Amino acid sequence: MLPRSIPRLSKVWIPSGGFAVPGVEDAHSKLVRAGFLRQSHAGIFHMLPLGKRVQDKVERLVAKHLEESLAASRVSLSSISSEALWERSGRLQNIAPELFRFPDRKGSAYLLSPTHEEEITNLVAQTVRSYKDLPLRLYQITRKFRDELRPRHGLLRGREFTMKDLYTFDTDLRSALDTYEQVRAAYSRIFNDMKLPVLAAKASSGDMGGDLSHEYHLPSPFGEDSVITCGSCDYTINEEIATTKVAHETCQADHVGVWRAITKDRSTLVNVWYPTRTSKAGTSEGRQYTNSDINIYAIKSLVPDLDAGVSDATELWAAATEGPDATAKRLVNLFDSRLPPSFSDSLEGTASLPMWPDAVKTGASRLDVQCHGSSTSDGKPLNFLRIRTGDHCPQCSSGTLNVQKAMELGHTFHLGTRYSDPLNAKISLPPPSSSEAKTSTGDSGTSKTVSMQMGCHGIGISRVIGAVAEHLADDKGLNWPVAIAPYTCIVVFAEDNYDDAVEVYKRILSGSGDQDERLDIILDDRQKSLPWKLKDADLIGVPVIVVLGREWRMTGRVEVQCRRLNIKDIVDVDNLPSVIAELHSRL
Template structure:
């Protein structure tokens, strides 16, 4: 028997699903089959021992950088929040459909927090009073809850998930922006430690608030977001706010299409007129477009209440124009800047263009008609088509754009006073010196009270696990980076080599020791055949597999396998520690 102090897979509960794979298997299915997790309910998962080890390692890595790079203090906020706080911040109406809400026995309204801006701001507001207490950095790693309408892709879009939140509090805008850049640098180090090619893309702040944010995306064909990058400059941006140069494209009058949408309150029909065929004046390149190329994000600033979930607006619009409860009020026409000027000018009053759907009765034509020209109030050309590979970069003169699918792993926001002001998180600044201008109150020598400048910065721990699994999995199984692998090295051997496996284990441990704190070895002593263990080690995704097979019996040499680096070498046992240490650095 092996000593109890040596880690053994026979002592770990790994409910493997076997090796038969029905059809094409995605990474989430591999996580289930390899025994990392099981679904509890729709969008909710139990983490099993292997999954919990990965989760713990991601958490430890993130916590290390929060504390060492940013001097942040760890807290643990309650998962239950008061709806009253969310009403004070003004966020409750917009986010209500995604919340798990419940009353207590006294009828007080509570919710399960999807995020903690309100709670942390209220906590700090009750505690911090002076500029001397700032800057303040507080972070937590905790469970969050969001009632997703359609949970999907396993851990990538769940209703319960693990999240790291960092909340920062500063005295002024300059300090807050400096903190923001330090957080961005820390995020780069975190993802570099995982050897992940993460892109930091400018992004919309959405309901979170503030006017500066970045998303951290892992390029992947399985991603839900489109990230736009330039091949010649540092332009990296989410498709939601990306732009492109359209000045070199023209459209003929007979190559015009219309895409119809409707507002959520069913009061407004939106016609988006766009080019179905364009010609680039500088290259002569012809491009074809259809309704599927419409960019919803470019339309929403002009029609904030747009219902993007409706695929056929005419059906809803027909109902909105009939009966005593008809909601239809106006028609909005939007014109892409590439359309001929004569088109948009004549269409404002033209009866020949199909402004109204065929299914709408003529009485609807008495509604108010509103038109938007081919440029915004700021003078920028309106472009209602999604960016394609090869479009011109708006930031540099020579670059062309690339479009990549990607999975979001984190998000940083500069919030300013979005939450500190309504929730009363204020500090007193010192009185100005005699050489400084008097404070705004006009009272010489008195202190000034201001709202704290805030930032919030998240990393989805659960999403990292699901995204890394998807990014690195192959047809044999999962393939973890050393930094977060459940075990960085599995020693596989036949049943009659127990004592030899212990010797190899000790040689590796003693040879590397404290040189690599990530070293995490385990022996596969399960009562299975050697081929079965090798397949299971591949499925589990161990970065390094050490095999005691035929070469061990002949010359006391081991076979070292590293699928990610395409390595399969026979190594003398004396050289094994240094060889594994080198692999760890590359993985």
């Protein structure tokens, strides 16, 4: 019998196998088949022992860097928040459709928090009064809730998820921006420890507020975001706010297409006119475009209330312009800068086709028709087409852009006083020194009260698990980085080699010392055949496999396998610790 103190897979609940493999198996299906998780409801999952081990390791890694690099203190905020608090911040109505909301027995309105800016700000506002209590860094790792309309991709877009939030509070803007850069550096170290090629892309702050934010993306063809990078400079940006130098291309009048849209309140109808084919001056080079190339983000910068979820607005146009309940009030024409100038001139002030789709010709004359020029107010040419690989970088003179799909793992925001103002999170600053008071007109030399400068910085813990699984999985199974693998090494053996496996286990541990501090080894003592165990170890994604097989019986040596590095070596037992440590350092 194996000693009870030795980790053994027979003592871990791993409901692996038993699931038919579909024609194309994605990483989420592998997580389910390997026994990491199970779905309980749409977009909601139970973490099983293997999944919980991975989650715990991600959490410990993140916590280590936050506490060591930023001296952050860990808190645990309630998952329940009051709607009244969200009304004070002004966010309740903006994201109401995504909230799980409920009343208590007294009729008070509550919600399950998708994020905790309101709660943490209110907590600090009630506790911190003086500049002497700042800077303050508070973080939590907790479950969040978001009523996703279409949960998909398993852990990548669920309705319940685990998230790390770090909230920072500083006395002034300069200190807050310094903190922001410290957090960015800590994030780099976190993802470097996982050996993930994460891109830090400048991003939109959206409903969070503030004017500075970065997203942290793992490139993947399965990603829902697009990240733009330059091959010659450090330009890295989310597609939502990316720009490009509009190429010196021309378009003939008969190579023009229109993309139609409508605003959420159905009051504004939008025509976006764009080139369907372009050519470079003096050359035969050119590109073709269709409606799928339309850059929704560029249009929303001019029409913020655009209903981007409507793929075909023609039927809505008809309803919005006809009948006594018609809501349409105006039509806006937007022109890409590559169109011939005469094209926009021919449309101004008319209601002739092709400005109007057939469905809304009747009643169209009642609308206020507006035409937007082909450049912004500051003279920049308008580009309503999505950036493509090979476009010119707007930041440097020689670089070209690369567009790649990516999965978001984290986001950092400088919030400023977005929440501290409405929630009254203020501190008293000391009076200026006598010399400062003399040079400051009207300064009485008394202390003053200011709003705290805030930052919010998140990492999706469960999203990291799903994204890493997707990023590294192959046709045989999962592939975990050593830093977050459920086990970093597994000893696989036939049933009659129990005692030998124990000795190999002890030799690995005794020879490792401090050279492999992340070593997390387990024996597969399950009553299964050796081929079955090897296949299951590949499915689970253990980085290093030590096999006591034919070579062990013949020569007393073991086989070391590392699928990710394409390694299968025969190794003396005395050399095992150093061999495993070297492999771990590369994974």
